[in-house]
Amino acid sequence: MNKKKQISVCFSPDLFHYYNKENLIVVVVDILRATTVISTAFEYGIKSVIPVETLEEALSYKEKENYIIAAERNTKIIEGFNFGNSPHHYMNKDIKEKELVLTTTNGTKAIHKAKENILITASYINIDAVKRYLIQEQKDIVILCSGWKNRFNLEDSIFAGDLATLILDSNKYISNCDSLSASQTLLRSAQSDLFRFLENSAYRKRNQSVEVIKDTKFCLNPTITSNIIPFFINGRLEKRII
Numbered sequence: 001m002n003k004k005k006q007i008s009v010c011f012s013p014d015l016f017h018y019y020n021k022e023n024l025i026v027v028v029v030d031i032l033r034a035t036t037v038i039s040t041a042f043e044y045g046i047k048s049v050i051p052v053e054t055l056e057e058a059l060s061y062k063e064k065e066n067y068i069i070a071a072e073r074n075t076k077i078i079e080g081f082n083f084g085n086s087p088h089h090y091m092n093k094d095i096k097e098k099e100l101v102l103t104t105t106n107g108t109k110a111i112h113k114a115k116e117n118i119l120i121t122a123s124y125i126n127i128d129a130v131k132r133y134l135i136q137e138q139k140d141i142v143i144l145c146s147g148w149k150n151r152f153n154l155e156d157s158i159f160a161g162d163l164a165t166l167i168l169d170s171n172k173y174i175s176n177c178d179s180l181s182a183s184q185t186l187l188r189s190a191q192s193d194l195f196r197f198l199e200n201s202a203y204r205k206r207n208q209s210v211e212v213i214k215d216t217k218f219c220l221n222p223t224i225t226s227n228i229i230p231f232f233i234n235g236r237l238e239k240r241i242i
Contacts, residue, residue: 004172004173004174005138005139005140005141005172005173005174006140006141006173006174006175006176006177007140007141007142007143007164007167007168007173007174007175007177007180008140008141008142008143008175008177008179008180009142009143009145009157009160009161009164009177009179009180009182009183010142010143010144010145010179011145011147011152011156011157011179012145012147012150012151012152013106013109013110013113013114013144013146013147013150014150016113016114016142016144019142019144020114020117020142021140023139023140024117024118024139024140024141024142025117025118025119025120025134025137025139025140025141025142026114026117026118026119026120026141026142026144027119027120027121027122027130027134027141027142027143027144027163028107028110028111028114028119028120028121028122028144028146029121029122029123029143029144029145029146029156029159029160029163030104030106030107030110030121030145030146030156031123031124031155031156031159031219031220032155032156032203032215032216032219033072033085033086033087033104033107033215033216033219034072034085034102034104034106034107034108034146035107035121035122035123035146036087036123036124036125036215036218036219036222037070037085037086037087037089037090037102038102038107038121038123038230038237039087039121039123039125039126039226039228039230040087040090040091040125040222040224041090041095041100042226042228042230042239043125043224043226043228044090044091044092044093044095044096045093045095045096045097046068046090046095046096046097046098046099046100047097047098047099048099048100048236048237048238048239049099049100049101049102049230049236049237050099050100050101050102050235050236050237051102051103051107051108051111051112051232051236051237052101052102052103052108053103053108053109053112054103055071055073055078055103057101057103058070058071058081058101058102058103059080061099061101066097066098066099067098067099067100067101068082068083068095068098068099068100068101069081069082069083069101070082070083070084070085070089070100070101070102070103071083071084071102071103071104072084072085072103072104072105073104073105074105074206074207075105075203075206075207075212076207083100085102085104086211086212086215087215087218087219087222088211088214088215088218099236105148105149106146106147106148106149107121107146109146110144110145110146110147111232111237113144114142114144115232118139118231119231119232120133120229120230120231120232121229121230121232121237122143122159122163122229123159123219123222124159124219124220124221124222125222125224125225125226126225126226126227126228126229127159127162127163127166128225128227129226129227129228129229129241129242130163130229130242131163131166131167131170132242133229133242134167135167135170135172135173138172141167141173143160143163143164143180145157145159145160148202148203153201153202153203154186154190154197154198154201154202154203155198155201155203155220157182157183157186158183158186158187158190158191158194158197160180160183161180161182161183161184161185161186161187162187162191164180164183164184165184165187194220194221195216195217195220195221198216198220203216204216227241227242228240228241228242229241229242
């Protein structure tokens with residue numbers, strides 16, 4: 001019988017070095033909103049996503065044909081960019097078969113922190129596909145929460161608890177991780193009404209605009225599902241249908 005693999009939750013990119021090891025699958029999570037944007041863009045036909053860390057890197061693609069550049073800092077779109085970090089920006093046919101160059105406050109930085117590993121991104125849009133993939137792969141897993149500027153946040157941690165529970169329910173994984181246990185405790189407290197639970201969260205206090213509230217509701221309870229898993233390969237996220 002194969003030995004059961006381990007699953008852990010890392011609450012911040014700054015803590016990732018404590019979890020990092022060989023032959024690991026890293027699941028990057030930035031529910032509000034980068035990994036939800038990535039799932040949405042792939043479902044609406046984007047060809048690939050190039051996550052970059054700086055505005056300057058993103059702007060270097062501005063004049064290239066068939067590239068879309070998108071930037072967000074502190075929940076807001078950056079001047080000079082037509083696209084930001086709202087999933088609703090990508091729900092249109094104009095993005096089909098184009099390349100999306102994306103930089104965000106937290107999610108794209110978390111991707112670069114763990115990019116030497118097998119790396120995928122997850123959201124509530126593709127959570128079932130991610131679950132199926134992870135269970136069949138049978139490798140140690142770290143769910144990496146993007147957090148907020150390397151700090152803990154509630155929303156990513158709750159999602160981590162949700163995904164971790166689905167994986168552990170398969171009885172093919174085990175956990176010896178207090179962060180995972182804490183994320184499950186948060187999930188149990190929040191799952192009856194996640195939007196309301198997060199009402200006093202730092203994220204909700206940072207931006208109470210109509211757009212961000214609309215995005216938040218979608219990210220927590222999306223109206224679309226996807227079998228696409230974004231894999232980080234040679235500097236970009238490419239889609240794989242599971």
